Amino acid sequence: MRPATASGRRAWLAGAFGLVPGLALAQADRPEPSSSATTSAKGGARPPRSLTLLVGGAPGGIADVWARGFAPYLERQLPRATVGVQAIADTGPLTAARMLAASPADAQLIGAVSAPVLLARAIEAGDAALLERLDWLAGIAEEPVILVAPPATGDFAALRALGANATLGVPPSGTAPGLLGDALRDQLSIGTLTFPSAAAARQAAIAGHVTAAALTLPEALAPVRDGRLVALALATRDRCPLLPDVPTLTERGVALVAQLQRGFVLPLGVPQRQRERLAAALQAAVADPEFIARGQAAGFMPRFSGPDTWPAEVQASTASLSRRWTQAPWAIGRG
Known part of the structure; x- marks a missing residue:
């Protein structure tokens, strides 16, 4: 791979970060039975339908926990469905995406995905075509990326002044915080240190082993609220209502935006009526006051981007990441 210039990386990052980072949980739809379809051909009650959210990650991992946390809200909107979760252990998102793409188009298996990780892993593997074999039904939540530091670091100006003497801890490459770390390395001339997980990067920052860390807000919110970490800046277009101060x-003079997005995908070919009902159920789940309250407590922002908008967002992000991979490839990561 050709080494990329810092200016090339900056050009890509300035244009790409606002488009996606993070895709989300899977989707599932099983239409609510109409009055004429609530009984079987023999006149008996139709049994509940079982839907499965397919997660590319280890059981008990972040993606698995997220999907299991969302399942009850979706199930609430699909009263004749039971919603379960299946995590594909230790294989990452590509195996789950390929399994989903090859599954029957009956909306019983729904992919819980997050961007930009799935996009980045497909591009790294030379299999961006996989992304076109998925039906990007809806995004449901966004997780802003935040720059945090141990109290001893001081503020953002102090971090910037350290330059090459500063070390920024980041999760695996290809994640939203990892891509932001690449950009900050180039713009602030600081060093980066990649950790195997967001939890490891967070702990290194809390312990003072790195000068600062880039994390998604859910990973950082608790230690920020209890004072173990200091919030330096958010990679958002506008201030976040969860941390309005x-x-x-951009306010700090670094025009970068990064976020993780969670949402749902289906195999191609699911009947339109099922797609519409599932999308409506997802939209209603995102508007559920309890889900909104969960986001405020956990650090994510419920936001519905439906079938009319989400595929275009994903396509734009994929194109931007593909250009980045060609011009200034990131280190191949996992997660």
């Missing part, structure tokens, strides 16, 4: 990177 924390400035954006």
Whole structure:
């Protein structure tokens, strides 16, 4: 791979970060039975339909926990469905995406995905075509990326002044915080240190082993609230209502935006009526006051992007990441 210039990386990152980072949980739809379809051909009651959210990650991992947390909200909107979760252990998102793409188009298996990780892993593997074999039904939540530091670091100006003497801890490459770390390395001339997980990067920051860390807000919110970490800046276009006193990177003179997005995908070919009902159920789940309250407590922002908008967002992000991979490839990561 050709080494990329810092200016090339900056050009890509400035244009790409606002488009996706993070795709989300899977989707599932099983239409609510109409009055004429609630009984079987023999006149008996139709049994509940079982839907499965397919997660590319280990049981008990972040993606698995997220899907299991969302399942009850979806199930609430699909009263004749039972919603379960299946995690594909230790294989990452590509195996689950390929399994989903090859599954029957009956909306019983729904992919819980997050971007930009799935996009980045497909591009790394030379299999961006896989992304076109999925029906990107809806995004449901966004997780802003935040720059945090141990109290001893000081503020953003102090981090910037350290330059090459600063070390920024980041999760695996290809994640939203990892891509932001690449950008900050180039713009602030600081060093980066990649950790095997967001939890490891967070712990290194809490312990003072790195000068700062880039994390999604759910990973950072608790230690920020209890004072173990200081919030330096958010990689958002506008200030986040969960941390209204924390400035954006743009306010600090660094025009970068990064977020993880969670949402749902289906295999191609699911009947339109089923797609519409599932999308409506997802939209209603996102508007559920309890789900909104969960986001405020956990650090994510419920936002519905439906079938009319989400595929275009994903396509734009994929194109931007593909250009980045060609011009200034990131280190191949896992997760």
